[in-house]
Amino acid sequence: MARERTALAWRRSALNMAASGTLIARAAFTADLVVLGIASALSMGAMALLTWNHGRTIYRRRSSTSGFPHHQPGALGLLTGATLLIAAVALAVTIAV
Amino acid sequence: MSDSRPDPKADQHGFAGTAGPPATADQEEEPTDGHRLRRWLASSARRERRLQQTGREPDPRFTFANERTFLAWNRTALALIAAGLAVAQFLHFNLHELRLVIAVPLIVLGAALAVASYLHWEDGERAMRLRQPLRYSWMPRVLAGGIALIALVGGILAVIDRLVH
Numbered sequence: 001m002a003r004e005r006t007a008l009a010w011r012r013s014a015l016n017m018a019a020s021g022t023l024i025a026r027a028a029f030t031a032d033l034v035v036l037g038i039a040s041a042l043s044m045g046a047m048a049l050l051t052w053n054h055g056r057t058i059y060r061r062r063s064s065t066s067g068f069p070h071h072q073p074g075a076l077g078l079l080t081g082a083t084l085l086i087a088a089v090a091l092a093v094t095i096a097v
Numbered sequence: 098m099s100d101s102r103p104d105p106k107a108d109q110h111g112f113a114g115t116a117g118p119p120a121t122a123d124q125e126e127e128p129t130d131g132h133r134l135r136r137w138l139a140s141s142a143r144r145e146r147r148l149q150q151t152g153r154e155p156d157p158r159f160t161f162a163n164e165r166t167f168l169a170w171n172r173t174a175l176a177l178i179a180a181g182l183a184v185a186q187f188l189h190f191n192l193h194e195l196r197l198v199i200a201v202p203l204i205v206l207g208a209a210l211a212v213a214s215y216l217h218w219e220d221g222e223r224a225m226r227l228r229q230p231l232r233y234s235w236m237p238r239v240l241a242g243g244i245a246l247i248a249l250v251g252g253i254l255a256v257i258d259r260l261v262h
Contacts, residue, residue, distance in 0.1 A: 002157070002158045002161045002162070005165060006164055009165045009168040009169070012172060013168045013175075016171075016172045017175060020175045020178060023182050024182060026186075027182050027185065030186060062157070073148060073219070076164070076167055076215060076218060079168075080171070080211050080212060080214070083174055083175060083178075083207075083208070084208055087204055087207055087211070088208075090178050090179075090181060090182050091201065091205075093182065094181060094182060094197065094201065094204060095201075
């Protein structure tokens, strides 16, 4: 059940990322930053998909592979980097709006 | 305390929790917080490898709980960033730039929480591997204080904006 809760947490994070990307894209289009809007929508959609897929993958691997390392510093670091990128783009769009 | 005695909290590689490597003979002065931060940022990849080699693998349930805590803080950071964007788009003052006074701190607070959540995750993982007590987290206090301060400033700005215009 702990694995299930963790997988669900990854999925919630993916949904949050998708929602934030939608907001950023909308704000960019409102500010007439069409290229930034399209780029942010595509990139954040891809990040959300990767996050979703990662949650699914580690759920399967944690249940089937006894030697699988449970802590995921690389994935968590990437997620933190993605969040920082979202913050940087949001800041740029906020100032431009 | 004598420098020749071994640190009882040090693991097999001589690292005591998040304190990093012991000071060399060339380091006569205690490094400042800024120096510590720069050294930590430069060695993040080495720290990850050290984390895997540090202590013993904890109960997976604790690792999962730590991971879920990190993800919850990360979602909070994303929510703050989204709130900053929403303020910039939908909050209207007579003086247009006033909305930036609320929006920018929200986004910056979100970014800071994202970084802090990763550091907190790593601290927790290391403490569990070394069978040490978990560190106290200052993030809830910063989050509550930050939101309260931003809300207060926003209220004051709204009143001033209405009175002036």
